[in-house]
Amino acid sequence: MEKDNIDILEVKSTESKEKSLCFISPCLNEEENLEVLYNRLTSVRNDLHKEHNLESRIFFIDDGSTDQTWDIIQKLAKKDPTVQGLKLSRNFGKENALLAGYENAPESDFYLTLDADLQDDPSVVGKLVSKAFEGYQIVYAQRASRLDAAWYIFCTQIFYKIIQMGSKVKFPENVSDFYLITEKVRKAFLQMQESVRYTRGLVFYTGFSRAGVQYNRPDRNAGTSKFNFVKLTIFMLDAVTSFTSLPVHLISIAGLLLSIFSFILGVFYVLFSLFTKNAIPGWASMMSVSLFLGSVQILMVGVLAEYISRMSQELKSRPKYFVDEKL
Numbered sequence: 001m002e003k004d005n006i007d008i009l010e011v012k013s014t015e016s017k018e019k020s021l022c023f024i025s026p027c028l029n030e031e032e033n034l035e036v037l038y039n040r041l042t043s044v045r046n047d048l049h050k051e052h053n054l055e056s057r058i059f060f061i062d063d064g065s066t067d068q069t070w071d072i073i074q075k076l077a078k079k080d081p082t083v084q085g086l087k088l089s090r091n092f093g094k095e096n097a098l099l100a101g102y103e104n105a106p107e108s109d110f111y112l113t114l115d116a117d118l119q120d121d122p123s124v125v126g127k128l129v130s131k132a133f134e135g136y137q138i139v140y141a142q143r144a145s146r147l148d149a150a151w152y153i154f155c156t157q158i159f160y161k162i163i164q165m166g167s168k169v170k171f172p173e174n175v176s177d178f179y180l181i182t183e184k185v186r187k188a189f190l191q192m193q194e195s196v197r198y199t200r201g202l203v204f205y206t207g208f209s210r211a212g213v214q215y216n217r218p219d220r221n222a223g224t225s226k227f228n229f230v231k232l233t234i235f236m237l238d239a240v241t242s243f244t245s246l247p248v249h250l251i252s253i254a255g256l257l258l259s260i261f262s263f264i265l266g267v268f269y270v271l272f273s274l275f276t277k278n279a280i281p282g283w284a285s286m287m288s289v290s291l292f293l294g295s296v297q298i299l300m301v302g303v304l305a306e307y308i309s310r311m312s313q314e315l316k317s318r319p320k321y322f323v324d325e326k327l
Contacts, residue, residue: 021054021109024101025058028063034073037118051126058083060116062085063096073085086326088324092320099321120217129180131180131213138203142175169201182208195320
């Protein structure tokens with residue numbers, strides 16, 4: 001009888017145990033946004049504690065900022081002991097900054113990543129947490145609308161189509177690095193240590209149960225976006241080469257179709273010469289065909305070179321980042 005009472009007490013203490021959440025936010029020259037983000041998250045954290053009995057912490061990763069970002073993180077950490085920070089020795093890119101966040105964040109039941117520019121709206125956090133308490137291992141915020149430039153939206157749509165066509169993993173569209181995962185997902189994510197990283201792809205690759213929450217994405221609170229056309233292109237190439245071999249398959253298909261087309265064109269030209277005697281010798285047609293085939297070959301070699309370049313990075317196995325200072 002006494003043993004049964006002890007078991008009941010253990011169950012009750014387990015049920016009443018507070019769960020914990022860690023906010024992970026990579027920062028690059030976000031001195032104008034950090035304090036605003038902190039204030040918004042403080043309000044959200046209070047609501048989460050009241051509604052879900054959820055304790056939370058904030059973990060900022062300074063990805064080689066050249067402004068006062070690190071000074072502001074230090075000031076916030078002195079004011080609030082639940083704020084922690086990690087300063088990388090230089091700019092290693094957002095994907096590696098997120099990896100640093102997951103590897104160095106205090107152990108928690110849940111981890112929620114969001115950008116420091118407030119485009120990842122903190123008011124949506126409550127809905128993500130509610131879904132997680134329903135039992136989902138991955139809860140992502142899905143953009144119902146966005147205020148980005150038309151060219152940017154067009155590029156992302158093409159990117160999602162390529163990913164969906166060539167990968168066995170089904171990725172939800174219009175999703176950024178604004179999502180919540182459990183400790184189980186974090187451990188699975190950290191087992192994948194490739195150098196060329198597409199973080200949200202690796203998270204969905206784990207295959208755990210997931211759910212989405214739609215929201216309208218606002219514009220940046222302040223500052224300018226760190227993504228330009230070149231960086232966006234490199235990011236998309238990293239993602240595509242990490243999760244699909246579709247471009248290589250397309251090269252094979254294009255090569256086959258061009259070979260068939262060239263053969264048919266050659267046969268037609270021979271028959272035209274034999275039966276009409278009107279074939280005009282000249283270099284125009286030959287040059288146009290040669291230039292076309294040459295450009296296609298260069299494109300094919302370029303795609304293969306992208307894969308080889310990423311294979312080289314994996315073989316080097318260099319550290320993904322170096323820590324300069326940790327709060």
